[in-house]
Amino acid sequence: MRRLFPSPFPAARPADQRLHDGGGADGGGGADDAGGGWSLDALADAYAYPAAPRRWLRANMVGSLDGAAHHGGRSKPLSSAADMRVFGVLRALADVVVVGAGTVRHEGYRPARSRPAFAARRAAAGQGPAPAIAVVSGSLRLDFGRPLFTEPAVPTLVLTGAAAPADRVAAARAAGVEVLVAGEGEDVDPARVVGVLAERGLTRQLTEGGPRLLGQFAAAGVLDELCLAVSPRVALGGAPRVMEGPEVAVPAEYVLESVLEEEGFLFTRYLWAGPEGGRGTPEGPGPGTTSAPESAE
Numbered sequence: 001m002r003r004l005f006p007s008p009f010p011a012a013r014p015a016d017q018r019l020h021d022g023g024g025a026d027g028g029g030g031a032d033d034a035g036g037g038w039s040l041d042a043l044a045d046a047y048a049y050p051a052a053p054r055r056w057l058r059a060n061m062v063g064s065l066d067g068a069a070h071h072g073g074r075s076k077p078l079s080s081a082a083d084m085r086v087f088g089v090l091r092a093l094a095d096v097v098v099v100g101a102g103t104v105r106h107e108g109y110r111p112a113r114s115r116p117a118f119a120a121r122r123a124a125a126g127q128g129p130a131p132a133i134a135v136v137s138g139s140l141r142l143d144f145g146r147p148l149f150t151e152p153a154v155p156t157l158v159l160t161g162a163a164a165p166a167d168r169v170a171a172a173r174a175a176g177v178e179v180l181v182a183g184e185g186e187d188v189d190p191a192r193v194v195g196v197l198a199e200r201g202l203t204r205q206l207t208e209g210g211p212r213l214l215g216q217f218a219a220a221g222v223l224d225e226l227c228l229a230v231s232p233r234v235a236l237g238g239a240p241r242v243m244e245g246p247e248v249a250v251p252a253e254y255v256l257e258s259v260l261e262e263e264g265f266l267f268t269r270y271l272w273a274g275p276e277g278g279r280g281t282p283e284g285p286g287p288g289t290t291s292a293p294e295s296a297e
Contacts, residue, residue, distance in 0.1 A: 001038045001082060001262040038260075040117050043089045046258065047227070047269075055198035057098075057205045058225040059214050060090050061242040068235035069211045069242045073106050078231040082262040090227060092118040094131045094206035096157070096197055100213035101137035104148065109133065111152035130154050132202065136193060136213055138186045140168030144175035159193050161186045190216040215245030218252060224272050226254060232264035 062078050071077040114129035134157040149156050161183040172179050182196045183189040217223040254270035
C-alpha cells in the first residue's frame with residue numbers, strides 16, 4: 001500500500017502538513033509509502049478519530065468505477081484483501097458500527113469481534129474489546145434469532161421510531177436487544193441516531209450503510225467523514241450508488257483528506273467542509289441539505 005495524497009515526500013508538502021502527519025515519508029506510523037506493506041498500527045494511525053469533537057460520524061463504503069455500491073446485492077465482489085484490511089481497522093477504532101436493517105439482511109451481518117492486535121489501543125482509549133453494532137430499523141423486521149443478536153461480544157443495539165410495532169419491540173427485548181428511540185412516529189431521524197448514541201458515550205461512530213441510510217446521514221448534515229474505496233471494477237446493472245436518496249437543494253461539499261492505493265484500489269478520505277463548529281456535534285444539518293426523517297428498514 002502506498003500514500004498518494006498528501007505526498008509521502010516531505011519536500012513536496014507544506015511544513016504544516018509534514019507536522020500533521022508525523023514529518024517523515026512514512027507518515028509517522030511505520031508505513032512504507034514506496035509501495036510496501038503498511039502495518040495495522042500504521043493504518044490505525046492514518047485513520048485515527050479526531051480527539052476533540054463530542055462525536056464523529058465516519059462512513060466506510062466501497063464503490064465500483066461506474067459508481068455501483070454492490071454487485072448481485074453484496075459488496076464482496078467489489079472488495080479486495082486491502083479493502084477488508086481497512087474495513088477491519090475502521091471497525092477496530094470505532095465505539096459503534098451503525099448499519100441499516102436491509103444491509104444486515106443482505107450482507108448476513110454478524111457481531112463485531114475483538115481483535116488482539118487492537119486490544120492495547122482500545123484499552124488506552126477507554127473502549128471495550130469490540131464495537132457495538134447498532135441497527136437502524138423503523139419496522140423492526142429483523143430475525144432476532146440470528147448470531148448478531150444472540151452471540152455478540154457487546155450487546156447489539158436497535159434504533160427505531162417511537163411508534164415502532166409493539167410486538168417487534170417486545171421480540172427484540174426478549175432476545176436481549178436494547179431498543180433505543182431515535183425518531184417520532186415510525187420514522188428514524190438520522191440526526192437523532194448520532195445524538196442518542198453519543199449520549200451513551202459512543203462518540204466514535206462508524207456507519208457501513210447501506211446506501212439509503214448513508215444518504216440520510218449526509219442529507220441531515222451529520223456525516224463528518226466519508227471513507228470511500230474506489231474499486232477498479234465495473235459492475236453495470238441497477239445497483240444504487242454509495243449514497244441514495246432525494247436530491248438535496250445544494251450539494252454538500254467535502255474536502256479530500258488523504259488517498260492510499262493498493263492493487264488499483266483507491267482508499268480515499270473526505271471530510272465535510274461545513275463550519276468547524278458544526279463538525280463532530282450532534283446538532284446542525286450542513287448547508288444546503290435537508291434533514292427530514294425517513295424510515296430505514
